[in-house]
Amino acid sequence: MAKTLVAYYSWSGRTQGMAEKIAQLVDADMYRIEVAPDTFDRDMYKTDEIATAQIKNHQYPALVNDIPNVDQYDLILVGSPVWRGAPATPIHNFLNQIQNYSGKVASFYTDAGTPNGYEKMFKQWAGKLNVLPTHEGSNGLNAWLAELAG
Numbered sequence: 001m002a003k004t005l006v007a008y009y010s011w012s013g014r015t016q017g018m019a020e021k022i023a024q025l026v027d028a029d030m031y032r033i034e035v036a037p038d039t040f041d042r043d044m045y046k047t048d049e050i051a052t053a054q055i056k057n058h059q060y061p062a063l064v065n066d067i068p069n070v071d072q073y074d075l076i077l078v079g080s081p082v083w084r085g086a087p088a089t090p091i092h093n094f095l096n097q098i099q100n101y102s103g104k105v106a107s108f109y110t111d112a113g114t115p116n117g118y119e120k121m122f123k124q125w126a127g128k129l130n131v132l133p134t135h136e137g138s139n140g141l142n143a144w145l146a147e148l149a150g
């Protein structure tokens with residue numbers, strides 16, 4: 001089986017739950033993408049404004065925990081909530097910092113029904129990484145994971 005890392009950012013816990021489920025299914029290591037605690041706000045709308053400004057100004061938040069050596073993995077699954085039709089902004093620097101990784105990358109996300117441009121933006125942020133199909137929500141996980149493995 002491919003050695004897999006599940007790397008995720010979660011603001012209110014849903015994506016974390018999905019990440020844990022996936023990590024169990026494929027026996028993966030986990031890495032929690034974290035930024036400084038004062039980066040966002042407790043309020044969803046304020047957080048949305050902060051993230052939107054970060055994207056507009058190309059000022060993405062720094063990660064506060066070290067990324068593991070990704071070269072040991074065949075596959076990295078990157079989890080995020082959808083924020084205004086895009087990945088959460090901490091995902092940007094994670095993808096930026098693993099640009100030399102030569103394995104496969106795929107994203108999963110949780111949302112409230114309007115993911116809009118999530119996948120397109122994820123691919124844009126992924127730069128030269130080798131990106132496989134994205135997956136939404138907790139249903140159909142096994143089929144998606146089988147597709148990635150195939």
Ligand SMILES: Cc1cc2nc3c(=O)[nH]c(=O)nc-3n(C[C@H](O)[C@H](O)[C@H](O)COP(=O)(O)O)c2cc1C
Binds near residue numbers: 110113
């Ligand atoms: C700042 C912010 C922006 C959001 N924007 C969207 C959106 O554009 N589309 C959508 O479907 N859900 C949106 N949501 C809802 C989240 O994607 C959803 O609740 C997600 O499952 C939360 O994951 P988490 O608990 O891991 O943070 C937004 C939530 C927040 C906090």
